[in-house]
Amino acid sequence: MTKLFWNVLKLSPLVVAATFFAANTAFAVEAKEGVTSVAQLSQESNSIGQVTSVSQFSDVQPTDWAFQSLQSLVERYGCVAGYPGGTFRGNRAMTRYEFAAGLNACLDRVNELIATATADLPTKDDLATLQRLQEEFSAELETLRGRVDQIEARTAELEGKQFSTTTKLKGEAIFALSDVFGGENKKVGENTTATFSNRVRLTLESSFTGTDKLQLRLNSGDIASNATSSGTNMTRLGFDTSGTANAISIDKANYSFNLGEKLAVKVDATGAELNDNVTNFNPDFQSSGTGAISRYGRFSPIYRSGSGGAGVTATFNPKGKISLTGAYLSNDNNNPGVNRGVFEGDNAVFGQLAFKPNDKFNVGLTYARTYTDNVGGFDNFASSTGSSKANNPFGTTVAATADNYGIQASFKLSDKATLGGWYGFTKAERVNGTADADISYWAATLGIKDFAREGNTLGLIFGQPPKLTGGSGATVAKDVDTSYHLEALYKMQLNERIQVTPSLLVIFNPEHNNNNDTIYVGTLRTTFSF
Structure with missing residues (x-):
């Protein structure tokens, strides 16, 4: 001074x-x-x-x-x-x-x-x-x-x-380097080479009252399904975009709002996914961009029931210790043909009771009733995650129904470690009553945050992909052996916007057949978010 x-x-x-x-x-x-x-x-x-x-x-x-x-x-x-x-x-x-x-x-x-x-x-x-x-x-x-x-x-x-006073633009881009090797007589490795592919999503989220949200998502990518080269859906990645070839489409359009403090409602016009609408009890691995590498490792297949169409989901007491969710999804919602439309075509009726007594433990009991007139189209019974027999036990495209049961849970072992898992059982039946099939699956997950470095997460997933365990009818032939799914991944958070995830997926006895050699899928996923 x-x-x-x-x-x-x-x-x-x-x-x-x-x-x-x-x-x-x-x-x-x-x-x-x-x-x-x-x-x-x-x-x-x-x-x-x-x-x-x-x-x-x-x-x-x-x-x-x-x-x-x-x-x-x-x-x-x-x-x-x-x-x-x-x-x-x-x-x-x-x-x-x-x-x-x-x-x-x-x-x-x-x-x-x-x-x-x-x-x-x-x-x-x-x-x-x-x-x-x-x-x-x-x-x-x-x-x-x-x-x-x-x-x-x-x-x-x-x-x-500024872009908009009511709308936020969010983006995610995935660059994936992947290779499949091993398999029956080692032919998988001989017939495939490493691939480098991408998936890009742009999401517009608008709010008009402060408590509602209109979501519109653009999707594009060229990540092929590994099922083509490996011969089994068990090797599929959780973020593949099979058949899109980088074509841009609006794959999600929905509107969510609250009716008071006790009832949350979400209406999907297209791209309905139960795993987005309800708690799926696998927080460390549920995301396709930043979660598990494999399709099966993200969450229980029961949450894929009815995916892709329109529908409505309502959750009572969503923030309470006990919540109840009901949903109806239709994949023929825009088809005016005979035995089509919102109520007569392919559909799924879903219900879940979730119990969260504290911040450490969370458990859910889930049921889904599905109907499809074309197995392999709207809703194959294993949601393209298990064996070919589990996905289509009747050997042909016929009208069929399925009762799906699931129990899922997650438990925080500590502030950094979370143990989770699920078990599911499906009873499928041809509409004409000439055949039925039993399908089961399970998995356990472990996520450890801040492993080796703050912000990074180590993940381990082990389980049995969907398997045809029994049934009746001339075309039903159960899987005689058991496949096991083992996945290890390490999510490295380089900064707030970039995550790099090296991983290895191992499928023992692919297609539930001991005669098939082990298949390995090595993947390096880089995710950019903004």
């Missing part, structure tokens, strides 16, 4: 209090480089508020050396502000910019008092002191005004260029 500054401090309590105040002003904090950012100014200006009595500050005592000056400044001029929680923080060091900001606030208030001819006018000594201070800090005051002008200009520019 200059000699003038120390001299004027002795002249008036107004100046002493202004100095005390300036150490806490909104336009204050200079960075180490000497520059205060727009974000800092905006954040600090929102963090303080004017006070009308010095007693409002919990950290200012009558014994403080500047108490009388601060009290005078508050009561006479009303240009003192504090921090949330009723604190003043008067012992902080300050910069010349901070002092200038505090001085500027008091000058504005003095000018206001003069203009309104208020009885509590400043004294001549105060005015003289303020004049000398204004001259001393004229450069800082001018810089401060320039910064404010810049903030206002940038704010106006951002408001003019």
